[in-house]
Amino acid sequence: MVKLLIIIVFIISAFAFWKVFCKIKINQAFKSKYFAKLNAVKVSVTKASAHTSPEIVEVVDEYEQQLFDDVATIFLESKTHDMAKTNAVNIQENILSKMPIQTQTSLRNLDLEEWSVYWGFYHQSLEYYVGRYGVFITHVDRDGLEHQYTYRIQD
Structure with missing residues (x-):
């Protein structure tokens, strides 16, 4: 044994x-x-x-540009429409943790309870904007093409 x-x-x-x-x-x-x-x-x-x-x-390595585009595409396809300002930091950190290291981000508080989260990687960008009329997500990919998702609040 x-x-x-x-x-x-x-x-x-x-x-x-x-x-x-x-x-x-x-x-x-x-x-x-x-x-x-x-x-x-x-x-x-x-x-x-x-x-x-x-x-x-x-x-800039191509795989980093591809990573940014892939994360942004997944975020667009998830059709997130969280309008709570308290969740802004969570959204920002969740997406930033998946992005390339060189990605810059900012969280902006605007007038009339509007806010946005912006991620930028050289010439690529992703913005999650929450306004009075809904949620707007805009992504500019590495080829300069703009992709959008809109969730409008019905009055």
């Missing part, structure tokens, strides 16, 4: 060691691939800046 328990513990520890080893190898491969791309982009940016005027060039 003791031998069986020792064999089971040995198998479990070997499996755990194998999983940790694979995770380390995958992480190293990802880092080397990511840093190789990053170095290539930096080299091309420095070459371009040497031949052109001294403009600031910001490198």
Whole structure:
């Protein structure tokens, strides 16, 4: 019985060691691939800046733009129409936690009990506006196309 328990513990520890080893190898491969791309982009940016005027060039990964658009599309499709000002911070934090790190956000309190939450990522934006007449959600994607959702209050 003791031998069986020792064999089971040995198998479990070997499996755990194998999983940790694979995770380390995958992480190293990802880092080397990511840093190789990053170095290539930096080299091309420095070459371009040497031949052109001294403009600031910001490198934005495509997956971050896609992530922003995907989160905004899911938010639009959810057709949220929460008008309570007390839930504004929750909405802001919930969406911001899913967005890329560089995303800027602001919560604005306007006149007549109106408020809005704005998320911006370079040239992309998402706004959740609550007014007297309803909820309006506007998203400008990475291609510059505007998508809207409107929930109007019937008087």
